[in-house]
Amino acid sequence: MHFIAGYYGFFVLILIIVVLFYIFRVLREYERGVIFMLGRFYKVKGPGLIIVIPVLQQMVRVDLRTVVMDVPTQDVISRDNVSVKVNAVIYFRVVDPNKAIINVENFLEATSQLSQTTLRSVLGQHELDDMLSEREQLNADIQTILDKQTDAWGIKVSNVEIKHVDLDESMVRAIAKQAEAERERRAKVIHAEGEYEASEKLLKAAKVLDQQHQALQLRYLQTLVEVAGDKSSTIVFPMPIDILEGLNKHREK
Incomplete structure (x- = not known):
């Protein structure tokens, strides 16, 4: 009889420890807990020590730190019909845990897919020269579009950076020829401007010398x-x- 009572008391102690383990939760400073009561949204708790009633309540942890996501290389055709490969990196974080859990199934995957399609869409509207020389403006345009579309998911896109714009070797040679031709054109223009200025100076000198033959x-x-x-x-x-x-x-x- 005493053995059964002792075994029962040990079982109750274990049960209490397990219940306490599931009731009390500790959330770090950068974490929030989205609480559901019988399947319906109840509230967002944290950080620190929180209480979750087993069976009746369920909790989903959400990390609020900034996520650095690498956008895979995308094949983009520019407005002047040049095929390039572009990859980028985006910085975002969850600002509303409620929306991030309820409004989208997987906010990380959804943000990744949206960033890929937005990158192709925005860069496809610009010429190759714009991709190479106006990256800051393109980064700002992509960031604005992503931030607006992910607002419904409780996500704030803080920055977008285009890392590489890879060109075919034939296109690289064509750009090199174009740059060389541009340098030659500038050299000829500078030479012509120098000749023009020299002729003006000679004309003035001739007028001065014409006033006095002895000069x-x-x-x-x-x-x-x-x-x-x-x-x-x-x-x-x-x-x-x-x-x-x-x-x-x-x-x-």
């Missing part, structure tokens, strides 16, 4: 001085007729 002769003599400084043994230079006429007049006098 032209002085400039000619200065040029001879510069040529004389060369180490060549023979110097051939033209003799202006004005100087010869001046010498003839001096002899006649």
Whole structure:
């Protein structure tokens, strides 16, 4: 009789410990518990020590920390019909545990699939040059669309970053040729602008020299001085007729 009573008391003790284990739950600072009462939503509890009534209540844990999700590489055709492979990373977190559990079956999988389709849709509306040069604007556009569509799931998308835009080798060579042609065009334009500015300066100098004929002769003599400084043994230079006429007049006098 005493053995049965002792066994019964031990069984009751174990049962109490199990019941207490299921009644009292501890949620960390970044966790929340979505409580259902007989299958219906009751409230959101946590963090800290909470009480969950067994059988009558069920709890689903929700992590509120920011999730870093890698978007798999997507095949995108740009608006100018260029095929590229693009991957990205998104940062989001749950701000409403109630919506994240009730409104969608698996908010992580749903956010991943939505980010893939949104990435293809947004980038497909832009040309290749925009993908390469305006990433910040594209990131902002994708983030705005994702944040708006995931609002019903209680999710806040804080940031989207496009990581890589991979091109075919043929397209890389075409872009290199385009860049080289652009550099040559700029070089020719700069050279033409330099010639134009030089011609303007020469025109002004000619007008100044035309006012005094002696100035032209002085400039000619200065040029001879510069040529004389060369180490060549023979110097051939033209003799202006004005100087010869001046010498003839001096002899006649």
